[in-house]
Amino acid sequence: MRYLPSTYYKPLLPDGRAPPMDWQLYGFLSANGWPLASNVSKKRLIADAVSVICQFISESSVGFGEMRLMYESIDDISFVCTILAPFLILLEMMLRAFNIVYKRNSFRSHLDEFYKKIYIECDWNPELFEKIRRQQLPTKYSTFGYIITLVTYVYVPVSGLVLGQRLLPFPVSYNFDTTASLPGYLLLLAMGLWTGVAVVGPLVAEPNILAMQILHLNARYTLLLRDLSNIAKNTIEMHTRGKGEDTVSVTSRFCYGLSDIIRTNVKLNDFAKSLQAQYSFRVFVMMALSATLLCVLGFLTATLGLSTDNIRFISWIIGKVVELLIFGRLGTTLSTTTNALSTSYYSCGWEDIVLHSTDAAENAKIVKLMTLAIHLNSTPFELKGLNFFSVNYESVVAILRGAFSYFTVIYAYR
DSSP: OTTSOTTBOOOOOTTSOOOOOOGGGGGGGGGTOSOBOTTOOHHHHHHHHHHHHHHHHHHHHHHHHHHHHHHHTTTOHHHHHHHHHHHHHHHHHHHHHHHHHHTHHHHHHHHHHIIIIIOOOTTTOHHHHHHHHHHHHHHHHHTHHHHHHHHHHHHHHHHHHHTTOOOOSSOOOOSSOTTSOHHHHHHHHHHHHHHHHHHHHHHHHHHHHHHHHHHHHHHHHHHHHHHHHHHHHHHHHHHHHTBTTBOOOHHHHHHHHHHHHHHHHHHHHHHHHHHHHHHHHHHHHHHHTHHHHHHHHHHHHHHHOSOSTHHHHHHHHHHHHHHHHHHHHHHHHHHHHHHHHHHHHHTSSHHHHHHTOOOHHHHHHHHHHHHHHHHHTSSOOOOEETTTEESSHHHHHHHHHHHHHHHHHHHHHO
């Protein structure tokens, strides 16, 4: 995002350099989702508010047209599902996109904290940075399914113009003739195209930035576990080497190191809470509507067969299923890592430090620190959707099973 105008927020690393940013994040711009700079002028804020209002009007117009057409075709379940699929996608993204717009200021602070405290730079740890980059590749590739679907919808009015027809990207119905007036048609066409881009843009951007934050946070926790596993051994070695040269006791040296780890642990937990606050509602919407959407898309795929129109539904199914599986894996990985923290504190070798010490007061201090650390990590972090469900493999499997159950019911009803 380093090539953005100065009115947009640009994240910076602790040394003031711009971090490498994936092109997918530009998708936030299509739905006014990327935060503005903190010092923008009042005119820029007014222009942004007008753009958000126009976006809402555009998406609401398309949604109203789709609902009206579904009502008019209520007896034809196959055709209703053809309209219901893009309507559900639009509904999901309107809820998610406007929640992004609503939280942009806190999102800016959240990103600033991420890049300055959590993000692992390539120069600092190249091996870990490359590992994270490889783990993020599936998320980047899975979003191409959404782009393919958008292209198929955009192709409809483009091909119509070539053939001398006035078509719209999405099947809609209004109480007036959309092709009677050229200016009116062009306005509806622009609204439809903007809606398509505004829907797909955040769908491409948000999974990538969320996956990146989860992976970097998990890597930080992993480094914390590594430091914790070596703290007793390193403390005893340092104490042995410095014996007779300094007056720091082995227990004090251990407490200093353990206190640093606990402070880092608190910072990571605070960022995890910020992550939960940012994405809780959007994760809930994404997963709550996934079963119904996959059911409708599966029904369309089964009934339309191998056709050109079916490409849009197949590509969306692939993108959605892969996205759910990826986040199920990421959520499970992060909860597994944080679940190991309390056990790792207890197994860090503090007993060896006590054996090397004869100071009862210092030993009691170690026990208190260990109790505090274990209590701090008594509950592993889980990314949740409004506390209704956690993002893990079990939730994803339940969604896929529910989608298949709904599909069998609708297919039998047909």
